[in-house]
Amino acid sequence: xxxxxxxxxxxxxxxxxxxxxxxxxxxxxxxxxxxxxxxxxxxxxxxxxxxxxxxxxxxxxxxxxxxxxxxxxxxxxxxxxxxxxxxxxxxxxxxxxxxxxxxxxxxxxxxxxxxxxxxxxxxxxxxxxxxxxxxxxxxxxxxxxxxxxxxxxxxxxxxxxxxxxxxxxxxxxxxxxxxxxxxxxxxxxxxxxxxxxxxxxxxxxxxxxxxxxxxxxxxxxxxxxxxxxxxxxxxxxxxxxxxxxxxxxxxxxxxxxxxxxxxxxxxxxxxxxxxxxxxxxxxxxxxxxxxxxxxxxxxxxxxxxxxxxxxxxxxxxxxxxxxxxxxxxxxxxxxxxxxxxxxxxxxxx
Numbered sequence: 001x002x003x004x005x006x007x008x009x010x011x012x013x014x015x016x017x018x019x020x021x022x023x024x025x026x027x028x029x030x031x032x033x034x035x036x037x038x039x040x041x042x043x044x045x046x047x048x049x050x051x052x053x054x055x056x057x058x059x060x061x062x063x064x065x066x067x068x069x070x071x072x073x074x075x076x077x078x079x080x081x082x083x084x085x086x087x088x089x090x091x092x093x094x095x096x097x098x099x100x101x102x103x104x105x106x107x108x109x110x111x112x113x114x115x116x117x118x119x120x121x122x123x124x125x126x127x128x129x130x131x132x133x134x135x136x137x138x139x140x141x142x143x144x145x146x147x148x149x150x151x152x153x154x155x156x157x158x159x160x161x162x163x164x165x166x167x168x169x170x171x172x173x174x175x176x177x178x179x180x181x182x183x184x185x186x187x188x189x190x191x192x193x194x195x196x197x198x199x200x201x202x203x204x205x206x207x208x209x210x211x212x213x214x215x216x217x218x219x220x221x222x223x224x225x226x227x228x229x230x231x232x233x234x235x236x237x238x239x240x241x242x243x244x245x246x247x248x249x250x251x252x253x254x255x256x257x258x259x260x261x262x263x264x265x266x267x268x269x270x271x272x273x274x275x276x277x278x279x280x281x282x283x284x285x286x287x288x289x290x291x292x293x294x295x296x297x298x299x300x301x302x303x304x305x306x307x308x309x310x311x312x313x314x315x316x317x318x319x320x321x322x323x324x325x326x327x328x329x330x331x332x333x334x335x336x337x338x339x340x341x342x343x344x345x346x347x348x349x
Contacts, residue, residue: 039073039074039100040073040074040075040076040099040100040101040102041067041068041071041073041074041075041101041102041291041294041295042063042064042067042068042073042075042101042102042103042104042105042287042290042291042294043075043076043077043078043096043101043103043104043105044060044061044063044064044076044077044078044104044105044106044107044287045077045078045080045089045092045093045096045104045105045106045107045111046060046077046078046079046080046107046108047080047106047107047108047110047111047130047212047238048080048108048110048207048212048213048238048239049212049213049238049239050079050080050239051077051079052239052267053213053238053239053242054239054242054260054262054265054267054268055238055239055241055257055258055259055260055262056107056108056130056238056258056259056260056283057107057238058260058265059259059260059281059282059283059284059287060105060107060130060283060284060287061077062284063283063284063285063286063287063288063291064077064287064288064291066284066288067287067288067291067292067295070292071291071295075101076096076099076101078092078096083208086113086114089106089110089111089113089114090113090114090117090118092114093106093111093114093115093118093127094118094121094122097118097121097122097125101125102125102126102294103125103126103127103128103141103290103291103294103299104118104125104126104127104128105127105128105129105130105143105287105290106127106128106129106130107130107283108129108130108131108132109129109130109131109132109175109177110207111129111132112129112132112134112135115127115128115129115132115135115140116135116137116140119135119137119139119140120137122139123138123139124139125139126139126140126141126290126293126294126299126300126301127139127140127141128140128141128142128143128286128287128290129141129142129143130143130144130283130286130287131143131144131145131177132144133303137301138301139299139301140301141290141293141299141300141301141302141304142302142303142304143283143286143287143290143304143306144303144304144305144306145281145282145283145286145305145306145307145312145313146305146306146307146308146313146346146348147177147180147181147184147236147279147281147313148180148181148183148184148187148346148347148348149184149307149308149313149339149346150184150279150280150281150308150313150314150315151180151181151182151183151184151185151188151234151236151279152184152185152187152188152191152335152339152344152346153188153279153314153315153332153335153336154184154185154188154234154256154277154279154315155184155185155186155187155188155189155190155191155192155234156188156189156191156192156331156332156335157232157256157276157277157315157322157328157332158185158188158189158196158232158234158254158256158276159188159189159190159192159193159196160192160193160325160327160328160331161231161232161254161276161328162196162231162232163231164229164230164231165193165195165196165197166196166197166199166228166229166230166231167189167196167197167198167199167230167231167232167233167234168198168199168200168201168222168225168226168228168230168232168233168234169181169182169185169186169198169199169200169201169233169234169235169236170201170202170203170218170221170222170225170233170234170235170236170237170240170241170244171200171201171202171203171211171235171236171237172202172203172204172207172211172212172218172235172236172237172238172240172241173202173203173204173205173206173207173209173211173212174202174204174205174211175207176349178202178236178237179348179349180348180349181234181236181258181279182200182236183346183347183348183349184346184347184348185198185234185279186198186200187346187347188335188346191335191344192331192335199225199228199230201221201224201225203217203218203221203237203240204217210240211237211238211240212237212238212239212240213238213239213240214239214240214243215239215240215241215242215243215246216243217240217243218235218237218240218241218242218243218244218247219243219244219246219247220243221243221244222235222243222244222247222248222255223247223251226247226248226251226253230253231253231254232253232254232255232256232276233247233248233253233254233255233256234255234256234258234279235255235256235257235258236258236279237258238259241257241258241262242267242268245257245262245268245271245274245275246271248271248274248275249270249271249273249274252274253274254274254275254276255271255274255275255276256275256276256277256278256279257275257277257278257279257316258278258279258280259278259279259280259281259283260278260280261278261280261316261318262275262278262316263275263277263278263316263318263319264316264318272319273319275319276319276321276322277315277316277317277318277319277322278315278316278318279313279315280313280314280315280316281306281312281313282306282311282312282313282314285306285312286304286306286312289304290304308336308339308340309340315332
């Protein structure tokens with residue numbers, strides 16, 4: 001059963017939530033069974049790029065949808081706004097908490113300050129933050145991943161698939177989180193074939209400049225790498241990665257997707273035959289598991305890390321050509337086993 005503190009605050013009107021959030025991003029709510037006694041449940045606040053990025057944010061939404069279906073309660077998902085401040089993010093989380101949503105997840109490291117502040121104000125509400133391990137509180141779960149491990153496997157795939165001995169990496173923003181993706185990818189390439197050159201590029205220095213939300217920037221960067229003979233390009237750039245995939249398809253080279261299985265994304269269906277694989281992290285599972293822990297009355301808190309061993313980072317196998325390449329699959333599986341055993345230590349910077 002859910003905690004009493006949660007149930008007692010769940011009676012406020014949804015209209016009030018909409019009014020409270022109108023100044024700091026749009027929101028949508030979705031009710032479960034009208035007979036549910038549990039009231040309001042999981043709410044997520046999206047990162048830059050918002051819902052529809054076919055990547056990171058959409059994975060969080062998939063976790064929300066699973067929780068809504070299983071637990072039969074009302075959920076909410078809230079969009080970011082351009083140029084918003086930490087105070088705006090905090091207001092968004094506080095508004096959700098006042099309405100009785102529990103747990104509440106900030107999708108992305110940019111929510112660190114807001115989650116910390118909101119969690120202090122609402123100690124009986126469980127908060128989660130994806131991709132940040134700096135918030136220490138009794139009611140906060142830091143949902144983090146070993147992205148470098150999946151990226152290493154993407155590097156193996158790239159090195160085995162290139163015909164030009166040149167591959168590319170496009171990072172959305174020049175920050176430590178994206179450095180993990182680059183480091184793992186470059187190490188995987190070099191360990192597999194030292195002759196292969198890696199061209200790496202970050203789109204912007206800050207998220208506010210659009211590094212995670214500008215497909216045109218991603219497309220331009222990929223085109224530049226392809227001109228330099230890259231025939232496999234890996235993007236860790238959120239919504240901007242769609243431009244990378246578009247450029248790869250137009251130039252008949254391989255793209256490697258990120259976070260979600262982008263081969264399966266409906267919005268990318270036109271380009272799917274150019275998506276070799278995707279380095280995935282199961283944000284959906286992490287978000288759902290946090291919701292389940294609250295539903296079970298045993299809220300998860302502290303650092304919760306997903307890696308190859310737990311299965312929460314992985315390489316997708318949806319492209320039939322990729323899946324059918326026995327030599328490539330053997331190389332990836334061997335690398336995976338060595339990472340899990342500790343024989344291969346993957347760098348994170």
